[in-house]
Amino acid sequence: DSGVTQTPKHLITATGQRVTLRCSPRSGDLSVYWYQQSLDQGLQFLIQYYNGEERAKGNILERFSAQQFPDLHSELNLSSLELGDSALYFCASSVGPSEGDIQYFGAGTRLSVL
Amino acid sequence: DAKTTQPTSMDCAEGRAANLPCNHSTISGNEYVYWYRQIHSQGPQYIIHGLKNNETNEMASLIITEDRKSSTLILPHATLRDTAVYYCIVRGFFSGGYNKLIFGAGTRLAVHP
Numbered sequence: 001d002s003g004v005t006q007t008p009k010h011l012i013t014a015t016g017q018r019v020t021l022r023c024s025p026r027s028g029d030l031s032v033y034w035y036q037q038s039l040d041q042g043l044q045f046l047i048q049y050y051n052g053e054e055r056a057k058g059n060i061l062e063r064f065s066a067q068q069f070p071d072l073h074s075e076l077n078l079s080s081l082e083l084g085d086s087a088l089y090f091c092a093s094s095v096g097p098s099e100g101d102i103q104y105f106g107a108g109t110r111l112s113v114l
Numbered sequence: 115d116a117k118t119t120q121p122t123s124m125d126c127a128e129g130r131a132a133n134l135p136c137n138h139s140t141i142s143g144n145e146y147v148y149w150y151r152q153i154h155s156q157g158p159q160y161i162i163h164g165l166k167n168n169e170t171n172e173m174a175s176l177i178i179t180e181d182r183k184s185s186t187l188i189l190p191h192a193t194l195r196d197t198a199v200y201y202c203i204v205r206g207f208f209s210g211g212y213n214k215l216i217f218g219a220g221t222r223l224a225v226h227p
Binding site for chain 2: 002004031033035042043044045048055056058088090092094097098100101102103104105106107108110
């Protein structure tokens with residue numbers, strides 16, 4: 001158990017809908033990261049937050065947004081869903097924002113868009 | 115961050131050592147080698163990292179060649195639960211303040227009885 005909690009574990013929805021994925025970081029970790037893993041793209045970095053502020057962005061679509069709240073949990077919002085958004089979404093956390101900080105991953109949310 | 119090359123797949127007998135190679139010929143002086151693994155569709159799990167000295171922890175050993183152009187992750191006594199995709203990632207501590215991990219295709223290790 002990494003200490004990173006993601007909910008829900010599975011999500012099934014329809015095209016055009018909007019969903020919210022939630023992540024609670026390990027106790028004491030201030031940085032949260034979101035990754036997407038699809039069959040054809042592998043594991044891709046989406047976005048990083050540190051202590052409530054956006055730190056870095058990867059190939060995150062404009063339809064996707066995230067935030068980190070004062071209690072340090074984070075949410076990833078996916079809107080206008082398309083079939084291609086079906087993937088595993090992982091959250092990771094680390095103590096700080098720096099390159100040397102080890103990232104610990106949650107168990108992921110499996111999103112199926114029908 | 116430097117590019118890495120890993121074999122697509124490897125087999126190992128249970129109880130034997132699993133040696134997973136990684137080539138990173140363009141690694142620069144301030145870049146570290148990290149290893150993560152992903153068991154089935156679970157979240158990636160941190161294993162170990164190192165700069166130039168060999169490293170060992172409770173999970174594995176990391177051997178980095180003297181020229182740092184390649185490394186080997188060693189699981190000393192592989193078990194069936196070590197069956198996973200293993201990712202070798204090279205990244206610097208001063209890569210612009212971004213802590214994103216860039217995952218390649220990794221090596222699919224199959225441990226068999």
